[in-house]
């Protein structure tokens with residue numbers, strides 16, 4: 386009797402726990418099975434690699450606003466149709482176009498030696514060539530102290546240090562200060578030009594290009610040139626030997642009139658709540674020195690391939706999955722701002738947004754910035770991703786990638802699948818950003834993680850806001 390009572394109480398307890406567990410587990414067994422199938426299929430598929438190979442080979446470099454970027458949009462539309470997306474469109478916007486032109490830069494004192502440099506985005510032309518003595522600044526903080534007019538007739542060189550390689554890319558925003566705002570201090574000093582140590586972690590003689598920041602709507606009036614890390618090391622050693630440095634440079638970079646760019650939108654329309662949008666994407670434009678494989682052909686390939694695998698399931702998930710191939714990211718998040726503006730009235734229906742824009746190495750962490758109920762969902766998704774080597778990171782980490790910033794500021798919840806960034810800043814914005822740097826297996830791991838995560842969110846009823 387006592388035993389029976391104990392047993393039935395035990396059964397009741399078990400049933401109670403099962404119910405409790407069901408209430409706490411926002412993922413059904415069948416959804417879990419589908420997610421696991423997606424992971425298996427993705428790990429076996431070449432689709433993502435084929436996409437990034439096609440983009441980098443058939444289109445090549447695609448500077449924001451260029452004719453090549455337009456060809457990339459047409460490519461994106463064709464790809465979306467081919468992969469079975471339900472709706473495919475281009476949303477255009479206009480933008481100012483910065484043209485790199487030719488550059489020559491060399492050391493002329495204490496002896497003649499070519500330097501490996503690249504004009505930074507927004508740099509002005511040198512008109513005639515400039516040949517001037519160099520004033521050396523150990524870092525951006527030293528340059529920031531320069532007095533008005535103190536650099537008249539000189540070329541300023543702002544040194545710094547090569548970035549330390551790291552999983553997270555920590556140190557980028559600090560190092561990037563010299564690229565972004567160095568010109569403003571050099572112009573206050575009335576320098577004829579500014580030369581900057583590249584922002585990167587490599588020791589190759591590749592310069593890293595990248596956009597400068599505007600100052601109250603004004604762009605630089607002087608040429609601003611990034612030189613490779615080894616060239617910057619060389620200048621530092623000569624300076625430390627008290628050698629008089631001079632540099633000759635000629636740059637044709639300049640702004641041209643407005644051009645059109647656009648975002649490519651690929652939708653898998655939701656079967657039950659088509660108005661609710663789960664947004665993923667990458668940016669379609671690239672810098673013009675390499676072929677934009679790692680930045681961000683990989684992101685376009687990862688997110689498009691993940692959604693395309695979900696498109697092959699027998700039934701569409703409940704919510705709409707939208708892949709956005711953002712235009713003109715590198716030159717100031719222009720596609721991102723255009724998207725947020727064009728969809729402003731509908732952003733309340735954007736359930737979550739995330740972008741892949743940190744290369745193609747293995748994903749190691751899932752972070753989120755969603756409500757407590759959705760945090761439980763994300764915890765459960767992380768468990769499903771754990772066989773891929775992915776751990777759960779913070780549940781209050783804002784920002785889903787650069788192109789998501791404007792949307793996130795307007796209240797759209799974000800998640801992010803963080804990639805290992807150890808090699809990212811070796812390649813970032815250099816001529817070395819080419820297809821051979823992508824490991825097909827690592828790319829497939831990314832697609833597996835995205836496919837499972839996005840499917841589980843899109844087929845869920847949990848609100849993330």
Ligand SMILES: [Zn+2]
Pocket residue numbers: 668680681714742
């Ligand atoms: Zn990027």
